Amino acid sequence: MAVAVSGGVDSVALLYWLVHIGADIVCLHVNHGLRIAADTEAEYVKKLCDELNVPCHIFNWVGDKPQTGLEDAARIARYKMMTDFCHENGIGIIVTAHQADDQIETFLMNLGRGSGVYGLAAMRGETEVNGIKIVRPLLNVFRRELQEYCDENSIKYFSDEMNYDPHYTRVKIRQNRHLMQSELGISDERILLAIQNLGRVREAVESLITKLIADVMHKDYAKFSESFLFDLAPDIRLKFLGDVIQRVGGNRYQPRLNSLIGALDKLKTDCKFTLGHCTLRRFNNQILIVPEGTSTSFRKRHEKTKKYFKSKTKA
Numbered sequence: 261m262a263v264a265v266s267g268g269v270d271s272v273a274l275l276y277w278l279v280h281i282g283a284d285i286v287c288l289h290v291n292h293g294l295r296i297a298a299d300t301e302a303e304y305v306k307k308l309c310d311e312l313n314v315p316c317h318i319f320n321w322v323g324d325k326p327q328t329g330l331e332d333a334a335r336i337a338r339y340k341m342m343t344d345f346c347h348e349n350g351i352g353i354i355v356t357a358h359q360a361d362d363q364i365e366t367f368l369m370n371l372g373r374g375s376g377v378y379g380l381a382a383m384r385g386e387t388e389v390n391g392i393k394i395v396r397p398l399l400n401v402f403r404r405e406l407q408e409y410c411d412e413n414s415i416k417y418f419s420d421e422m423n424y425d426p427h428y429t430r431v432k433i434r435q436n437r438h439l440m441q442s443e444l445g446i447s448d449e450r451i452l453l454a455i456q457n458l459g460r461v462r463e464a465v466e467s468l469i470t471k472l473i474a475d476v477m478h479k480d481y482a483k484f485s486e487s488f489l490f491d492l493a494p495d496i497r498l499k500f501l502g503d504v505i506q507r508v509g510g511n512r513y514q515p516r517l518n519s520l521i522g523a524l525d526k527l528k529t530d531c532k533f534t535l536g537h538c539t540l541r542r543f544n545n546q547i548l549i550v551p552e553g554t555s556t557s558f559r560k561r562h563e564k565t566k567k568y569f570k571s572k573t574k575a
Contacts, residue, residue, distance in 0.1 A: 266418075275312070289302055482508055483547070486545040505523075
C-alpha cells in the first residue's frame with residue numbers, strides 16, 4: 261500500500277501505526293510549494309521515513325497556481341501525482357489520514373450548502389480515484405487522540421498554519437464547532453452517528469441505481485423509455501440521471517443539482533440539449549444520452565445496439 265503523509269499530526273500518526281502493525285507500505289508526500297515551511301516539511305517526512313525504513317517518494321507541484329479554487333486544484337494535483345505513481349508501480353491502495361474531525365467538518369460544510377443524502381453522508385471509508393482505491397481507516401478517530409498518541413510517544417509533527425486561517429469555511433467551522441455541544445447539546449459522537457446512518461442510506465440507494473444503470477447502458481451511451489425515468493422516485497430519478505450523465509460524459513463529478521432538475525423538466529417533452537459533455541434527446545417516449553458531438557439518431561443507435569449484443573452473444 262501507499263500512505264499519503266503530509267507531515268501533520270494525522271498522517272504522521274497514521275504512518276507510525278502502519279509501521280507498528282507491520283504493513284508493507286511506501287510513503288508518498290506532495291510538496292505543493294504554497295507555504296514557507298513546505299520544503300522543511302518534505303525534508304522531515306523523508307528523514308522520518310529513513311528512520312522507520314519506509315521507502316519515501318516526494319512529488320513537487322510545479323507550474324502556475326490558480327487564483328481561485330486553490331484548495332480543490334491542489335487536491336486534484338495531489339491525487340493525480342500519487343495515483344500515477346501507484347499505476348506505474350503496481351500499487352492498488354492509497355491510505356489517507358482523514359479522521360473524525362474532518363468527517364464532521366465535511367458534514368457541516370455540506371449541511372450549509374443544503375446537500376442531500378450524498379453530501380451529508382460525508383467521506384467514505386473506501387472510494388476510488390483514478391482507478392486506485394483510497395482507504396480512510398481513521399474516520400472514527402478524533403484528532404485529539406492522534407495528537408495524544410504522538411505527544412506521548414515523542415513523535416514530532418508539523419502544524420499547518422492554513423488550518424488556522426478563518427478565511428476558509430472549514431476553519432471557521434473548526435473554530436466554532438464546540439458551540440454545538442456547549443450551546444445545543446449536540447455532541448461530536450452524535451454527529452458521527454448521523455453520518456454513519458446516512459452512509460447506510462447512501463449505500464442502499466447506490467445499490468439500486470447500479471442495477472438501473474446496468475439496464476440502460478449500451479457500451480458508450482444510454483437509452484431508456486420516458487416511463488423508466490419518470491416512474492422512479494424523485495430522489496432516485498435525480499441521482500440516476502446524474503450518474504448516467506457522469507458515466508457517458510466521462511466526468512469527474514455529476515452536474516449540479518439545479519442543472520439536473522432543469523434537465524428532468526426538459527425531458528418531459530421532446531427535446532435536445534447538452535449537459536455534462538453529453539447530448540440528451542427525447543423523441544416520442546424514448547430518451548437517448550450520448551457523448552457530446554456524436555449522433556443522436558435513434559435508428560442508428562438501435563442498429564448499433566443490436567450489433568453490440570449480437571457480438572456479446574457470440575462471445
